[in-house]
Amino acid sequence: MMRTSPPGFALASVVGAFVGALLVLAWSLLATLTTTGAASAPLGWALASGAVLGLALGALRRAKTTPAPAAWAAGATVGVAWAALSGGTPLDLAHPFWGTPAAILTWALVGQTARYGLRDIDLVRVDAHDRERVLLRGLRGVGFGFFVTIVVLPFWFMVAASLKPRAALLRDPTNLAVDLSRGVGELLVGYREVLVTFDFARFILNSSFVAIVTVAITLALAVLGAYAVTRLRFPGRAWLSRSILLIYMFPAIVLVIPLYAIFSQLGLRDTLPGLLVVYPATTLPVALYMLRSYFQTLPKDLEEAGMIDGSTRLGVIWRITLPLSLPALASVGLYVFMIAWNEFLFAFMFLDSPEIFTLSRGMVALDSQEVPRQFLMAGAVVVTVPIMILFFWFEKYLVGGLTSGGVKG
Amino acid sequence: MRGTLAAREARLAYLMLTPTFAIVFAIVLFPVLANFWIAFKPVELGDLRPPEPIVRERLRSDATAVGAEVVVRYQMRSSSQDVAIRDVVLFDTLPEGLTLTTDEPRCEVDGTDLACVFGTWDAGYRENLDLTFEAGPAYLAAGAPDPLASRPQMRGRAPNVLTDFTFTLDNFRRVIGAPDFWPSLRITLWYTVFGTIGSILLGLFAAQLLHADFLGKGFLRGVFLFPYVAPVIAAAFAWAFLLDPLSGNVNAVLKEYGLVEQAVNFLSRRTATIDLFGLELAVPMALTVVILFEAWRYFPFAFLFILARFQAIPQDMYEAADVDGASPLQRFWYVTLPQLVGILSTLFLLRFIWTFNKFDDIFLLTGGAAGTKTLTVQVYDQAFALADLGAGAAVAVVLFVILATFMVLYFRFAPEGE
Numbered sequence: 001m002m003r004t005s006p007p008g009f010a011l012a013s014v015v016g017a018f019v020g021a022l023l024v025l026a027w028s029l030l031a032t033l034t035t036t037g038a039a040s041a042p043l044g045w046a047l048a049s050g051a052v053l054g055l056a057l058g059a060l061r062r063a064k065t066t067p068a069p070a071a072w073a074a075g076a077t078v079g080v081a082w083a084a085l086s087g088g089t090p091l092d093l094a095h096p097f098w099g100t101p102a103a104i105l106t107w108a109l110v111g112q113t114a115r116y117g118l119r120d121i122d123l124v125r126v127d128a129h130d131r132e133r134v135l136l137r138g139l140r141g142v143g144f145g146f147f148v149t150i151v152v153l154p155f156w157f158m159v160a161a162s163l164k165p166r167a168a169l170l171r172d173p174t175n176l177a178v179d180l181s182r183g184v185g186e187l188l189v190g191y192r193e194v195l196v197t198f199d200f201a202r203f204i205l206n207s208s209f210v211a212i213v214t215v216a217i218t219l220a221l222a223v224l225g226a227y228a229v230t231r232l233r234f235p236g237r238a239w240l241s242r243s244i245l246l247i248y249m250f251p252a253i254v255l256v257i258p259l260y261a262i263f264s265q266l267g268l269r270d271t272l273p274g275l276l277v278v279y280p281a282t283t284l285p286v287a288l289y290m291l292r293s294y295f296q297t298l299p300k301d302l303e304e305a306g307m308i309d310g311s312t313r314l315g316v317i318w319r320i321t322l323p324l325s326l327p328a329l330a331s332v333g334l335y336v337f338m339i340a341w342n343e344f345l346f347a348f349m350f351l352d353s354p355e356i357f358t359l360s361r362g363m364v365a366l367d368s369q370e371v372p373r374q375f376l377m378a379g380a381v382v383v384t385v386p387i388m389i390l391f392f393w394f395e396k397y398l399v400g401g402l403t404s405g406g407v408k409g
Numbered sequence: 410m411r412g413t414l415a416a417r418e419a420r421l422a423y424l425m426l427t428p429t430f431a432i433v434f435a436i437v438l439f440p441v442l443a444n445f446w447i448a449f450k451p452v453e454l455g456d457l458r459p460p461e462p463i464v465r466e467r468l469r470s471d472a473t474a475v476g477a478e479v480v481v482r483y484q485m486r487s488s489s490q491d492v493a494i495r496d497v498v499l500f501d502t503l504p505e506g507l508t509l510t511t512d513e514p515r516c517e518v519d520g521t522d523l524a525c526v527f528g529t530w531d532a533g534y535r536e537n538l539d540l541t542f543e544a545g546p547a548y549l550a551a552g553a554p555d556p557l558a559s560r561p562q563m564r565g566r567a568p569n570v571l572t573d574f575t576f577t578l579d580n581f582r583r584v585i586g587a588p589d590f591w592p593s594l595r596i597t598l599w600y601t602v603f604g605t606i607g608s609i610l611l612g613l614f615a616a617q618l619l620h621a622d623f624l625g626k627g628f629l630r631g632v633f634l635f636p637y638v639a640p641v642i643a644a645a646f647a648w649a650f651l652l653d654p655l656s657g658n659v660n661a662v663l664k665e666y667g668l669v670e671q672a673v674n675f676l677s678r679r680t681a682t683i684d685l686f687g688l689e690l691a692v693p694m695a696l697t698v699v700i701l702f703e704a705w706r707y708f709p710f711a712f713l714f715i716l717a718r719f720q721a722i723p724q725d726m727y728e729a730a731d732v733d734g735a736s737p738l739q740r741f742w743y744v745t746l747p748q749l750v751g752i753l754s755t756l757f758l759l760r761f762i763w764t765f766n767k768f769d770d771i772f773l774l775t776g777g778a779a780g781t782k783t784l785t786v787q788v789y790d791q792a793f794a795l796a797d798l799g800a801g802a803a804v805a806v807v808l809f810v811i812l813a814t815f816m817v818l819y820f821r822f823a824p825e826g827e
Contacts, residue, residue, distance in 0.1 A: 004727055029662070029757065032662060032665060033658075033662075038665040039480040041666060042524070057495060087616050093686070104461035128736065129736050129737075132736045132737055132738055133737055136737050136738070140617075140618055142620045143614055143615070144618060147614075147615055147618065147633060148629075149632075150705060150809065151632055151633060151789045152632070152635075153651070153658075154636075154644065154647040154648055154651055155639070155647065157647055157651045158457070158643065158646075158647040159651070161650060166656060168657035169656040170655060173655075173656050173657060173658055173661035174659070174661040174662055174665055176658060176660065185565075186604055221428045221429050221432070222429070222664050224425040224426070224428070224429070225426050225428075225429040227425065228421070228422040228423075228426050229422075229426075232418050232419070232421060232422035232425075233415065233418055233419070233422075234418065234419035234422040234423060235419060237422070239428075240719030247433055247437055247438075249436055249816065250441065251765075251766035251768075251785065251805075251808060251812065252768065252807065253766065253768045253785045253788050253789065253805060253808070254440075254441060254444055254788075254805040254808060254809050255436070255437065255440045255441065256788075256789075256792075257447060257788070257792050257801050257802050257805060258439075258441075258443035258444045258446075258447060258802070259436070259440050260457075260792075261443070261447065261452075261457055261571060262440070262443065264457045264458075265457065265459075265571070277432065277435070277436060278436055279821060281432045281433055281437055282436070282437075282616055284429055284432065284433060285433070290431065310780060314420060329451070335595070338638060341640065342639075342640040342641060342642075344640070344641055344642055344769045344773070345725075345768060345769055349793075359640070360640060360641075360642045361644075363460070363642045363643070363646070367646075368665060373650055373656070376646060377647070377648075377650065379569075379647070380647060381643070382645050383640045383642060383643045384639050384640060384643040384714070387638060387639070387640065388635070388638065388639070391634070391638045392631055395630075395631045395634075
């Protein structure tokens with residue numbers, strides 16, 4: 001059996017040190033964010049212990065990998081040592097979980113992760129390729145940690161801040177844990193206030209109404225337009241096909257002043273019909289473009305058969321094209337719904353009467369009323385949750401819709 | 410026969426496209442033209458409400474017996490202090506049984522309808538018109554109804570600054586001559602360039618991570634899309650509070666780990682000095698934060714497109730590279746990246762334009778304070794905060810012209826996109 005060579009040990013210890021530092025940092029951050037008080041981050045010790053652990057993994061290697069149980073055990077041993085040497089508070093934080101158990105768990109994970117990072121790497125004759133592969137694996141690890149942190153942290157903060165009074169945040173701003181001992185009623189006071197006192201329940205209805213009607217109008221017009229552009233021949237078709245998306249490049253802020261002026265004079269400004277004219281206009285080009293790309297993939301034969309059977313064009317669209325396009329309609333509809341639900345600028349500029357506020361507009365109104373931050377964050381959660389649920393439910397469609405047309409193949 | 414068939418097909422196509430054309434023209438193209446029009450006019454926010462005659466009516470004396478007098482006072486004034494109103498008329502509906510006894514040649518009663526014709530009112534005109542009526546039996550028989558029950562109406566014609574033909578270049582002179590115009594242009598450019606590059610680089614990195622098969626990949630892909638799907642208002646508020654110097658989490662954690670000594674006011678500090686190996690660097694702070702927000706919020710967009718493109722790269726290209734002994738980095742550099750040129754350049758175009766047009770994000774995060782006032786925020790500030798619609802429209806024209814120039818240049822010189 002081949003023994004790990006000195007360069008192999010060096011690589012293993014670097015990997016161990018790196019993983020150790022990374023996971024100890026994660027452990028420390030998690031402990032800080034979920035408890036009262038703050039954990040320290042002994043990165044020097046983490047690097048050193050990780051390097052030792054890496055050497056151990058190198059020594060325990062069989063063939064091209066270290067056996068998993070050995071890696072777990074070696075890691076856990078380091079964790080036990082950390083707990084023992086620090087008297088149970090390795091991060092200077094006296095806590096039943098984040099002390100000894102977390103130390104053992106973290107270090108066992110370090111062992112396992114470092115083993116995973118070194119799998120299939122030849123530790124006998126280490127060459128440049130191997131080092132590069134290990135480097136890229138390290139980068140991937142950092143990448144996952146980085147992206148999960150930046151994506152999750154703001155939303156975690158939003159939810160946490162909506163569940164605790166500002167005094168609690170001021171007293172202990174690092175703590176994002178939810179204090180369940182305060183009872184559900186007390187926890188949800190922000191939501192109750194926002195939904196009942198500040199009328200967000202009504203705004204939810206308004207936003208839903210606006211978004212659904214926008215989807216209906218946009219889809220109806222886009223289906224007709226996309227069908228005409230893909231299936232019918234007429235002068236100007238090629239030019240039209242190309243310029244559809246150009247409309248999508250027009251800055252909304254350039255439209256705001258004239259629309260504000262015109263709608264004011266027409267008495268459309270502070271009304272929902274006003275919004276319901278503007279939203280479809282801004283979503284139509286992209287909806288038409290997406291549907292066009294989809295219609296181009298549909299076989300013409302079925303429609304032609306329908307035509308021969310004596311159906312009118314509209315009959316063919318209704319009975320043949322639309323049923324075949326359901327997935328595309330779902331993704332376009334979802335995309336349009338998302339745009340209409342999230343829209344801020346026009347709702348902000350046009351709506352003055354609280355009875356017809358959409359959620360975005362309601363949030364601005366809430367912000368100007370000197371209400372506690374807890375309520376504002378509860379409002380933010382109320383705005384976000386419906387669209388997130390919808391999105392996760394139909395994620396496949398949305399992803400397809402977002403990229404269809406933009407990407408070939 | 411063929412000709413008529415083609416003509417019918419074309420007619421049908423136009424018919425099906427008409428609603429789209431109509432709505433896009435009314436809400437997008439026409440407003441853009443209107444914006445150019447407004448930019449050359451001295452229009453203020455207040456001018457949107459055209460000058461009009463205003464009236465309030467009061468009862469000076471009530472009648473309880475036949476022959477008694479009812480006196481109604483019409484308090485009228487012009488809403489404008491600087492424009493005359495022509496063809497001013499007052500209408501009111503009177504209760505039955507009242508007879509006008511005031512000798513007022515301008516007013517006439519026809520049955521129960523009162524109409525007074527005033528002609529032209531000068532700017533700032535006001536008048537109290539007392540009309541005396543004699544109560545007849547019919548009035549008292551009806552229980553002496555309140556003469557104020559019907560509200561008087563006034564009509565008049567006034568010039569509308571929006572639609573007349575006075576033009577001026579003052580808006581542009583004021584806007585471009587303002588001391589913060591050029592800085593604002595520079596800020597817009599920084600924001601656009603770095604926001605675009607940041608979101609695409611992050612997207613490329615994220616796509617690289619998810620371009621592999623592993624458990625929970627679908628879930629993670631969904632999570633990565635969060636910033637893009639969440640409403641901007643919620644995301645902006647969450648960031649603003651997260652970065653708050655007092656109760657914000659980021660400052661607390663940074664202080665806890667000793668990375669900063671004092672809480673940093675991320676969103677309202679213009680510049681920060683960074684000490685890099687003894688070299689003092691002044692970095693725009695708030696601007697950097699809004700750029701980071703932009704990159705954070707839109708990386709999922711780039712990520713989706715790049716991931717889709719990754720999956721379309723033929724596997725045998727990688728196999729060939731492996732046979733040639735390419736290292737992973739070489740594979741990325743020589744195989745993957747060339748395949749991405751098309752989508753990356755398309756993404757750059759789209760994100761550049763959209764970032765350039767972006768208003769909501771900056772407005773919600775900083776409101777344009779602390780060196781983050783881009784042109785779009787400037788449009789809003791001029792038109793609505795300073796109530797100068799003409800100046801706002803002028804900034805919008807500048808914005809539009811820059812954008813159009815960029816697009817023309819791009820389509821002339823950019824590599825062929827997809």
